[in-house]
Amino acid sequence: MLVRILGSAAGGGVPQWNCGCRQCDAARSGLLDSRTQCSIGISIDERRWVLVNASPDVRYQLTYLECRPSPQTRRSPIEAILLSDADLDHTLGLLLLRESGLPLPIYALETIKEAVEEGLRMTDVLSRYCGIQWSTPPLDFEPLLCRQGTETGLEFKAVEIAGLGPRYRRSDHYSCRVFYVLRESATGKSVVLAPAVAQLDSQLLVELNRADAILFDGTFWSNDDFEKSGVCTRSMAELLQSHLPISNGSLETLAATPANHKIYIHINNTNPILWDSGPERRLLQELGIRVATDGMTIEV
Numbered sequence: 185m186l187v188r189i190l191g192s193a194a195g196g197g198v199p200q201w202n203c204g205c206r207q208c209d210a211a212r213s214g215l216l217d218s219r220t221q222c223s224i225g226i227s228i229d230e231r232r233w234v235l236v237n238a239s240p241d242v243r244y245q246l247t248y249l250e251c252r253p254s255p256q257t258r259r260s261p262i263e264a265i266l267l268s269d270a271d272l273d274h275t276l277g278l279l280l281l282r283e284s285g286l287p288l289p290i291y292a293l294e295t296i297k298e299a300v301e302e303g304l305r306m307t308d309v310l311s312r313y314c315g316i317q318w319s320t321p322p323l324d325f326e327p328l329l330c331r332q333g334t335e336t337g338l339e340f341k342a343v344e345i346a347g348l349g350p351r352y353r354r355s356d357h358y359s360c361r362v363f364y365v366l367r368e369s370a371t372g373k374s375v376v377l378a379p380a381v382a383q384l385d386s387q388l389l390v391e392l393n394r395a396d397a398i399l400f401d402g403t404f405w406s407n408d409d410f411e412k413s414g415v416c417t418r419s420m421a422e423l424l425q426s427h428l429p430i431s432n433g434s435l436e437t438l439a440a441t442p443a444n445h446k447i448y449i450h451i452n453n454t455n456p457i458l459w460d461s462g463p464e465r466r467l468l469q470e471l472g473i474r475v476a477t478d479g480m481t482i483e484v
Contacts, residue, residue, distance in 0.1 A: 185338070185368040185484045186227050187375055187397060187445075190235075190245035192476035193219035194403050194452040195273035197241065205413035207458045216458050219478055221273045222379050222450040224399060225249055226366055228337035232330060235265045236364060236377050238277030248479050260284050263330045266321065266340070267292040269361045269380050270299035270350045278306060282313035289331055291321040293344060295360045299353045325367060339367045343391065347382040348425050365391055373484045375399065379450040381428050384437060392441050397484045400438055402448025402475065403427035405455050405464055413454040430457070431464075439471040445484065449476040 198219040199208035210216040220241035227233045251261035300306045310316050321342035328338040342362040349360035363378035375397040406429050457464045457475050
């Protein structure tokens, strides 16, 4: 099973267009890697791909899949799209896939589907183009099928976790978030994909300790990332309701898991782990944890 990180940053990317923090300035100067917004591709054969979230940068990101249509044809390598939440940085890319010749095969919990349909009118808009084929992801492992109904060689399940809905639907205050576990049918090897985690729920802890690979929410290093980066923004307390910081939240847990691959993704532009030679990055390296970059590929 190949896991390819198509985009590694949180909403806004790195550099964010209107941000003058230390990291964004460094990225504009070439001192840090630029990053697009978080999206992940998984495949058994490098021809048929499952997409986890569709960021606003998806058109560029799909070049990392290296799948070219045959001459004088149009073909999509995307067999399924799994939505982990309804946030804009994970869903707006669906609009950019409107040229698909077939309805987009999207898996989402009912709360996520409702937010995307009612808040963004996604189904109504795309019905004028390619359309959407909505499905509910299983809560226990089931085969993940291609558009034609054949097996991809992957099994998957979704696990609902705590977390606020997207800001455009925030008044509803219900949970609107999942993490996914994908498993290769032939080998049983698995990957946990959790780009937005507010707290370490019990089932999440169980799955982290079973996984061969973990891609985990690395949005913030600590509660004061914005202050230390020299920028002011909306209340950090609000953001922390959606994302668990690394240093005082997920670090020890992730370090203790037996997974062969442990990678932080969905990295905000204010996070100091973006610095290759910084003390935060050195600590992660000592603990066997990597920081995602766009185009990074791991074999599970």
